[in-house]
Amino acid sequence: MAKYFPQALRDFKESEFLxxxxxxxxxxxxxRQFEQLSRYAPHLVDTEVKKIRxxxxxxxxxxxxxxxxxRFTSYREMLERAHAISYQRTSFEQYAxxxxxxxxxxKWNDPNKDRCNWQSKRPNTGVRIGGASGNITLCPKCNKLHRGECLLGKNMCFRCGKPGHIALNCTEPPKRKDDDQDKNKKGKARVxxxxxHEAE
Structure with missing residues (x-):
């Protein structure tokens, strides 16, 4: 032992173990490393409690x-528990x-990605009333539903479109659509x- 395993080497191995x-x-x-190095310092692991700690x-x-x-009573029991915990942690990390x-x-291959983006980029046109030719949107200026240019602040009547008074005091009768125009519109909407036999 003195020739092939001098004290200096034993001290080095013990320090490495510590x-x-x-x-x-x-x-x-x-x-494996623990088992190998513990042989060079048997006095540090001479009981189960010391070895476990x-x-x-x-x-x-x-x-x-x-x-x-x-609180483990044996080194083997503690080792089995440590391996179980290590395996669980590794499995969880791989799953995560x-x-x-x-x-x-x-996230990158979502087939609905473009469709969702397109829908979100569509402008908010507010409330729509009527068909494609009769859209009425909420005016951002007066916060009311109307067609065409907003007359708010122009001192013009919303009813007849003339300046100098408001719709509440308007003496003009409300605009009526031509009967011919109504008939034409009704005709366009028919199927x-x-x-x-009739086609021939």
């Missing part, structure tokens, strides 16, 4: 904090990564269906 931490190692690799001190904080909250990647793909 400084051993899991860090970026997997739990299996940490366990020494192993716990080197674990990563997210595993060590959970392990330290339990896959979910993140798949949500990223859905005719012919059978073969």
């Amino acid at each position: 400084q051993l931490r899991q860090g970026s190692m997997s739990l299996t690799d940490y366990e 020494r192993f716990e001190n080197g674990l990563r904080p997210e595993i060590g904090m959970i392990i330290m909250s339990h 990564q896959q979910s993140k990647e798949s949500s990223g793909k859905r 005719f269906a012919l059978n073969q």
Whole structure:
């Protein structure tokens, strides 16, 4: 022992064992290193309690904090629990990564993406009344429904369109549409269906 394993080397290995931490190692690799280096410092792990505490001190904080909250009677029991926690954390991290990647793909490959954007970019035309030829929108100036140019602030009658008075005091009779125009409009809205005999 003195020739092939001098005291200086033993001290170095013991120091290495005392400084051993899991860090970026997997739990299996940490366990292997712990078992190898503990042989050079048997007095530090000569009881189950000492061995458990020494192993716990080197674990990563997210595993060590959970392990330290339990009281284990044997090193093997503690080791099995540590492996179970490590496996659960690894599985959860992989699942979270896959979910993140798949949500990223859905975000860019969404078939409704363009349609949604197009709908959101359509201008807000307010309330619509009537067909395509009779749209009435909410005026942003007077906050009322009307067609054409807004007369608010121009001192003009909303009823007859003449200046000098308001619609409340207007003496002009309300504008009536021509009967011919009404007939024409009604005629445009009609639908005719012919059978073969009538068409001939």
